[in-house]
Amino acid sequence: MPVAVVVAAMVFVVVAGAGGGWLLARGGTHHPNAAASPPASGAPSGTPDRTGDDKSSPSAPASAAPAATVPAGFRLTQDPRGFRLYVPQGWTREDQGSKGVFYNSADRTRLIQVYLVSEAGLSPYDALKQTSGELAKNPGYQEIGLGNDATVPGVAPRAARLVYAYDNQQLGHRRQVVDYAFLTPGGQHYAVLSAAPAEAWPEQEQTLKTALSVFCSGSDCPSP
Secondary structure: OOOOOOOOOOOEEEEOOOOOOEEEEOOOOOOOOEEOOOOOOOOOOOOOOOOOOOOOOOOOOOEEOOOOOOOOOEEEEEOOOOEEEEEEOOOEEEEOHHHOEEEEOOOOOOEEEEEEEOOOOOOHHHHHHHHHHHHOOOOOOEEEEEEEEEEEOOOEEEEEEEEEEEEEOOOOEEEEEEEEEEEOOOOOEEEEEEEEEHHHOOHHHHHHHHHHOOOEEHHHOOOO
């Protein structure tokens, strides 16, 4: 779901896939040769530094989409980038251009990150497998699970799922992330992850499942 600043924290060094370059991600991961979703308002695009941590300042909140039975504690959001999802109440949106869109909790220990994977011919499972393989050499990284048996209701009957953990020295806790990659009916390759302290598991995955339960993008979204 950023450029790295070298501080007293673990820094991962990752080589992106074809068309990419050297990426530095403090305590995070990335999809090979990923690209931000097409901006609705001229935001820059390019190859993002994929992380499970966010460092930018909040942007203007996304607009709420109308007419839905919204789960308690969430709001239905139509993001300016063109996708729709549920977002926890009180979380703030940060558009980081080529890095994707982040929704962060008030204490910034939990987040949802959304962006597009652009490498042609790379399946969702292969994208997550390659990501995990690249990160496996880094101290503190643990692949907990990788499969191709997740679903995104109404969007992808089969989605890839990666669960991993790492030590975030800046935040002072071990962090656990669940990452779904999938193709929309329109053929877009999305990656959406949810990150939180490891001790919160499985809260991260429930947050992600709720967010994606209404997910759609562009012309695939039903009319209000």
